[in-house]
Amino acid sequence: MIGTLDSRIPSGPLAQKWATHKDHARLVSPNNRRKFQVIVVGSGLAGGAAAATLGELGYNVKCFCYQDSPRRAHSIAAQGGINAAKNYQNDGDSVFRLFYDTIKGGDFRSREANVYRLAEVSNLIIDHCVEQGVPFAREYGGLLANRSFGGAQVSRTFYARGQTGQQLLLGAYQALCRQIAAGTVAMFPQTEMLDLVLVDGHAKGIITRSLVTGKIAAHAADAVVLATGGYGNVFYLSTNARGCNVTATYRAYKKGALFANPCFTQIHPTCIPVSGQNQSKLTLMSESLRNDGRVWVPKKAGDKRSPKQIPEEERDYYLERKYPSFGNLAPRDISSRAAKEVCDEGRGVGESGRGVYLDFADAINRVGEQTIRERYGNLFHIYEKITGENAYERPMRIYPAVHYTMGGLWVDYNLMSNIPGLHVIGEANFSDHGANRLGASALMQGLADGYFVLPYTLPVYLAGQIGKRPPTDHQEFCKAEDEVRARTTKLLSINGSRSVDSFHRELGFLLWDKCGMARNTRGLREALTWIPEMREQFWRDVRVPGIGKEFNQSLERAGRVADFLEFAELMCIDALTRDESCGGHFREEHQTPDGEALRDDEHFADVFAWEYQGNGSIAAPKLHREPLVFETVELTQRSYK
């Protein structure tokens, strides 16, 4: 493999590691920064923040996104909020507590040092975003307001109505716009990365395709930063935007970057249930709703009465019953599984029987409809648009859906992958959320990486790289460009009988069934026989109309689905190899007597980092294991009872 699996965690006490690391890290002096070219792929919270901040520091940055504007990156859809350890509520919060909640919430499958650093810089993020003009919710005295989120017993979540992601992204986007105007950042919207270029084992550039003109181009740099988000769309139906994809990280994996814990996917408990066959995506209803909404199903299986006709004593508020200390704010993996369980028992609601109620009647009685409207108005509005139902009058129907992926490219403490020069930030890396992410922590991590971590750790690599940027006519660029062209030509020439979407849908449903909320050996083995067949059929029978040198949405999707068809196999292999349950990875063979995830710390307190060897019949990926060392926390059976 390229490089080593060294996490480069600084020595010393946990609370001092980041400070010590910063004190001793290599720097690039201001007059040398402009000699460096840095590529940032992705313009969401992580990528947008990183590109803007590196630009502010004086580096030359090229930033790429597939959207038509960096402001549309999918971070924009995050609703509920962003965590920080400010303890403004005087309710016992601290950096340590945020760290501990995040490690525990991740079911002890993330690195202590990375998570502690995340908690440490969380407060800087709030300061910075306020200064940028993010209109966070305020109290009447003018101070910042907070609310509660799952998996925590303190109120540490900052929010901007139900549009926190949008407002934080606009903050990063505005900072990015400032740098674009200043000339430090060159922005390439509607441009997709199709390959990573390695020169002498270092990441030194990328190959892109313009989604408008179809032009394929090479870009050289001194370092490459991937901030390309998660791979939830491998399931076809998810809360991700339609364009979200695994291509950038998967291409890097095929060039030798290790992919860590790909089976760690988050199923969010509160989404609008699937209705009908043509549904193209699922819509989240923010977890913040569980501050005021109560989750329930009828006690009796098959009870088809309307919710109002079911008297209190015939309702099962199952989260409050099973997890009295956290109640409706139990973490996402636990709440999702509980919903699946009651639906499997035939107590689900709605036409399909795959749904549970999220009921605001008590909250409306307690604080009034106006207050609820102020807190969640836009969410109730989205709900009504999609379902045609008024949630002020009848409970929402919700069901779990794929939402986030904790797995991602393996990175060390400097957020660099095993390939020197290739850095990975935000959802695209694996490092901070373990096997389950807590609510309001994705925004925190994306911005932490972009504003306050990468700007300190990137120079560690760059300092030794002055003058080493290769020209784009280097043979490695030519080779990668030819490969991208050949692949595009191949996709267009198959001219089979099936659409790209039909393959994507088929793959997604298979994964949801076999590698979704619950997994078992038999199902995973079945998936592993089906996926290569599906892939073979894709390359034989897909139909991609149009040509390569033009705006061609079918071709864009075909490339992404082709990568999903390979990546899905890696996910299932990872899920099969991790023979324990932890967080969102629930192996049915491993559960406690009351149906909770049963970890096996003795054998699996490791990061699984996979090295590409070829797909399917060629060779299975090679497993490397990074043992997780816990110096501070004690591994316990996670309990929210």
Add this chain to the structure above:
Amino acid sequence: MKFKLKVWRQKTATAPGKLVEYQAKDVSPNTSFLEMLDVVNEGLVAQGKEPIAFDSDCREGICGTCSLTINGEAHGPDHPGAACEVYMRRFKDGETIVVEPFRAKPFPLIKDLVVDRSALDRIVQAGGFIAARAGSAPEANSILVPKHEADRSMEAAACIGCGACAAACPNASAMLFTAAKVSHLAFLPQGQPERTTRVLKMVTAMDAEGFGNCTNTYECEAVCPASISASLIAKLNREYAIASLKRRAGE
């Protein structure tokens, strides 16, 4: 349900375009408008034809990517909301539906229903930000913002940047878009130091992109998916007038 669609097809920016008829059959009323187009496209691919190009991404009304003019209305009949939030239950069975791109001179057409809205980005690049370097901010609660001001700022900041305001305006004016960004930052204490230069630069950029002027028809407000109030245009005018006077007075 079934529908007759008349969809704008145009191969490239320079090729001539025209409305082409398609049938959408067996459509469930709970299908979204874009999902209905997905199904039509699947049918076209099956016949070996090129699918209709249209933009969308989050499909929940927040990213601002979708940009359809449905029966002459930007984002269709279900205001406030983006085209991706329109469901077929909004239409009559058997209805003829005309689907066109967002039309405005500063939004050049790319293909079929897809237009280039980078002009909006350039308006923000001209000054729609607060110059705050990462790492330089004071403690977040050290500057108080009255709730009322924070709320007004939030209402303006809710703009999703879709460009429907300009597409709906007979003058292709982007005043509502620019007003939203200028107001979002002008309502906050952090936005004060650059308040004068920001509005001058943004309005200059807006004019340079070829957007027209506001003549108070309020089509923008009617179609805005984020319910941005047209009263912000009056605020923009005030901000601009005061900034111009200050500039003239040499401040």
